Amino acid sequence: MYDIGMTVFNGLAWAMATFLVAAGLTLIFGILHILNFAHGGFFMIGAYVSYSIMLGFGGGLPLWLYLVRAMAAGVVVGLLGWVVDKLVFRRLRDVEDAYSLIATYALLLICGGAVTLIWGLNYMGVMPPPALNSVIFLGDMFMPTYTIFIIFCGVAAFVGLELFISKTRTGRLIRVVAADPWMAQLLGLNVKRIYLVTVIVSFAMAGAAGGLLMPNQSLSPELGGIFLLQAFGVVILGGMGSIRGAFVAAIVLGLIESFGTYFFPQYPGIFFLLALGVILLLRPEGIMGKEQTA
Amino acid sequence: MAYKMNRRGVVAGLAATGLTAPFLNTRMAAAQSGPITLGVVTPLSGPVQLIGNFVRHGAEIGADYINSNGGVNGREIQLQFRDSKANPNDASVAARELIGAGTNLQLGTISSAVALAMGPLLQSEGGVVITSGAGTEKLNHENYNPHVFRVGDSPVSRNAGLVRHIVQSRPDIRKWGGIIPDHEYGRTTWKIFEATMRKAVPEMTGEEAVIAEPILVPYGSGDYRNYIQQAMRLDVDGIYTSVYGGDAVTLYQQAKPFGLFDKIDILLDSANEFLVATAMGDQTPAHWSGFHWYYEANKGNPLSDDLYASYVERTGDQYPMGWAAEAHAAIMAYAKAIEKTGGSTETADVIDALKGLSFDSATGMRHLRAEDNQAVKNAELAYIEPSSEAESGFEVTDYVSLDGENVVEPARPGEMLDLSAL
Structure with missing residues (x-):
């Protein structure tokens, strides 16, 4: 029982960390139909910006400052999103997908180069804030509070994004543009501005995810690629552009990865890929399909 | 198609030999007297650049040390850097290009995959490489190649x-x-x-x-x-x-x-x-x-002290890591081997000289076993x-x-x- 509980717990941690990165990725695909390879790079920049803010405050931070720092990283990366939209994404809207892939891959390389230039090559490791650096025991289960926090953040990001998309005026406009940008333009909506808002929100989510997940893994210029494959897997399996689908896919893949590792420890790290392949063979349109995008 | 030798061909061949001989002699003379160029093929970009930087500093400090102490039989050591990206394909291109330019003596390999790819390549192209941290045991076992030497630890x-x-x-x-x-x-x-x-x-x-x-x-x-x-x-x-x-x-x-x-x-x-x-x-x-290489364990060894002080002076980093010492040791090994050959940098001569060579390094004396090109070091x-x-x-x-x-x-x-x- 203890092992099953811990396996579920670890699977959820994997799922929510991945969803935090994938949320912005699926949003941008749902609206702009751009597969943003550079998303991992901006997640990485968010983590490094958060690290620099932490050093500016002299190291370890209370929980509220840790959250503020992550949000500040989100703002910085959101502003970068504004620049990227002006310089790159606007030029990609009417071109073939292959150009988008090449352009965003080039952006990923630029992110890696910028991180190397600004922060250097050394590995960095940051521990969670003191308030999240303990363990909660539930029977025989020991659950690090930081891991619980990641799970909470993933759920909060999902709920927040769902509310934003379905309950706010901006969110509803985004859905309209996602469904039919041509008709939205005819109706007098400022489609360009809605695209811009989407990119900024998506980038800000990547930056904030970087700040929140900074104590989860080492910082290095390789960080941009570490979550990218998982995040793309979740976006694809969820049904391209579906936030709800990405959330469900993250949980499904996280649990399969976790239980796969538990039952077959001699084959580490393959269950995510295996599950992705099998599920897509059975349901190529993904869990939520196309019609429910964003 | 069989090649037929005739009188005209023989005369042309002799004339060509006569015309190029002075240049060949000049080149051979230069090989014995000019600077000694060593190629450093190591990751200078990509995910392993961090380690490649240690290699670069170690090689440069080693070359500076030799040069400031009179060089090798009075000849200066010069380094030519190429980026391997820790990738066998890129490393092969770089190694081949260096050999084409006359730089047959190389070092800097840290990736096992690259080190294993170097053996057949350097054997066919006529080069030699001293690895600077590649960890696979195959190098001195089933994939042993006489053109590849390891001055560092075996796993x-x-x-x-x-x-x-x-x-x-x-x-x-x-x-x-x-x-x-x-x-x-x-x-x-x-x-x-x-x-x-x-x-x-x-x-x-x-x-x-x-x-x-x-x-x-x-x-x-x-x-x-x-x-x-x-x-x-x-x-x-x-x-x-x-x-x-x-x-x-x-x-x-x-x-x-x-x-x-x-x-x-x-x-x-x-x-x-x-x-x-x-x-x-x-x-x-x-x-x-x-x-x-841990510098505190080698305090008092002039090579180690110089490597540590020079590294800290160059980078401001107080914690140099061992790959710097392995590249440094490769330079020391080449210097000693070329002294042993009497100044020849020809591949065959250098390989003969490296086999069984004992040389001083930042971790003390090392001995390159003649049988498998593996160093015995602390x-x-x-x-x-x-x-x-x-x-x-x-x-x-x-x-x-x-x-x-x-x-x-x-x-x-x-x-x-x-x-x-x-």
């Missing part, structure tokens, strides 16, 4: 050294587990660890070692919690790991809140040197790490602990340098590593 000497020292200093620790990266090198290090431990514990304590199945972890993962959970279930007193670089930092970061390091008495890290400690500072778990290890007093957040509280003769495996080029011989 056997590194891991056998760690095991023997730990068993000697902590004979009470007999129950071991392992967290191993799921790739060929990771599995090899574990096999060596297990074989040596199973032999050393009974020899030194009279009791059997109890060794659990290793926990395999994927390369480049952002989440190790499931593997940490497996480790928490183990009934062991010590854990050995060869998880490396950023993966090791992530693993340690995630394991700490689970209390994994409080549960065990010893953490044995095969190769991270200061990579984990400089990343984690005062959150570093106390651990023994293997080193290519195995070094240090105990790193978190510290509230040290500015870096950690300090080395113990270290040892073990005689290489006692930890290196017998030379068996062309044969697979025989674990029963350890």
Whole structure:
């Protein structure tokens, strides 16, 4: 029982960390139909910006400052999103997908180069804030509070994004543009501005995810690629552009990865890929399909 | 189509030989008297650039040292750098291009895949390479190639050294587990660890070692919690790991809140040197790490002192890592070998000279075995602990340098590593 509980717990941690990165990725695909390879790079920049803010405050931070720092990283990366939209994404809207892939891959390389230039090559490791650096025991289960926090953040990001998309005026406009940008333009909506808002929100989510997940893994210029494959897997399996689908896919893949590792420890790290392949063979349109995008 | 020799052809050939001979002589004379150019093919970009930078500094400091002490028979050493990207294809292109430009003596390989690719290439192109940290045991076993030399540790000497020292200093620790990266090198290090431990514990304590199945972890993962959970279930007193670089930092970061390091008495890290400690500072778990070169263990050795001082002066970094010393040692080996050849830098002469060569280095005297081109050098290890007093957040509280003769495996080029011989 203890092992099953811990396996579920670890699977959820994997799922929510991945969803935090994938949320912005699926949003941008749902609206702009751009597969943003550079998303991992901006997640990485968010983590490094958060690290620099932490050093500016002299190291370890209370929980509220840790959250503020992550949000500040989100703002910085959101502003970068504004620049990227002006310089790159606007030029990609009417071109073939292959150009988008090449352009965003080039952006990923630029992110890696910028991180190397600004922060250097050394590995960095940051521990969670003191308030999240303990363990909660539930029977025989020991659950690090930081891991619980990641799970909470993933759920909060999902709920927040769902509310934003379905309950706010901006969110509803985004859905309209996602469904039919041509008709939205005819109706007098400022489609360009809605695209811009989407990119900024998506980038800000990547930056904030970087700040929140900074104590989860080492910082290095390789960080941009570490979550990218998982995040793309979740976006694809969820049904391209579906936030709800990405959330469900993250949980499904996280649990399969976790239980796969538990039952077959001699084959580490393959269950995510295996599950992705099998599920897509059975349901190529993904869990939520196309019609429910964003 | 058979080639027919006629009088006109012979005359043309003789004329051509006569015209080019003076230039050939000039080139040969230059090869004996001008600067000696060594090619450094190492990662200068990409994920392994961090390690390539150590190699670059070590090679430059080594060349500066030789040049400021009169060069090699009065000839200066010059270095030509090329980016291998830690990729066999890029490294092959760079190595071939250097040989085409006349730079047949090379160093700087740190990736095992690149080192294995270099042998056949350099054999066919007429070059030689001294690796600066490549860890695969195949280099001096089944993939042995006379054109490839390793001046650093073999994986056997590194891991056998760690095991023997730990068993000697902590004979009470007999129950071991392992967290191993799921790739060929990771599995090899574990096999060596297990074989040596199973032999050393009974020899030194009279009791059997109890060794659990290793926990395999994927390369480049952002989440190790499931593997940490497996480790928490183990009934062991010590854990050995060869998880490396950023993966090791992530693993340690995630394991700490689970209390994994409080549960065990010893953490044995095969190769991270200061990579984990400089990343984690005062959150570093106390651990023994293997080193290519630890400067405190070599204090008083002029080569080590110069390497350390020069490195700190160049970079401001107080914690140079061993790859710098391996590139430095490669320069020392070439310098000594070219002295031995009487100044010839021809590949065949240098290979002959390197085989069986004894030369001084930052870790003391090293000997390149003629049979398998593997260096016999000291195995070094240090105990790193978190510290509230040290500015870096950690300090080395113990270290040892073990005689290489006692930890290196017998030379068996062309044969697979025989674990029963350890």
